[in-house]
Amino acid sequence: MRLTCPLCGPRDRREFTYYGSEDYLNRPAEGAQPEAWNDYLHLRDNPAGITKDLWYHDMGCSSWLLVTRNTVTHEINDVQAVAAAATGGAAT
Template identity: 85%
Template sequence: MRLTCPLCGARDRREFTYYGAEDYLNRPAPDAPPQAWDDYLHNRDNPAGVTRDLWYHDMGCSSWLLVTRNTVTHEILAVEAVADRKGGAA
């Protein structure tokens, strides 16, 4: 699989680290119950079809990217820098 980084161009996916669904940045409050933290850290959906995921270009420009992809066909539909999004967060 290849991802097209907005700054570096097309790169092998091994240059990136996958961080999960786009809601990864929506952390529970510090005083949230243990179950909320357990769900956040360990329980993930595994949808078949189009997803929006957070990736980090750790072997390149160190950009956070929001990748829209199809988990069935492995087609990459869009890649955008999180910093370029309105508000700067996913």
């Protein structure tokens, strides 16, 4: 599998570390109930099909990436820097 880093271009997936679902970007607010933290830390969907995941480019530019991919076909649909995704920036 190859990911196209917005800063470094196409790279082999071995340059990246997978961190999980994009849900990790939506932390509970300060002072949230323990149940909210339990859900955030432990409850995850495992869908077949299109997902958005966090990847870290640890053997490159050290960017956090939001990768849209299909878990059935292994097709990469989109890769964005997390900072650009948060501000509505352009995808690459």
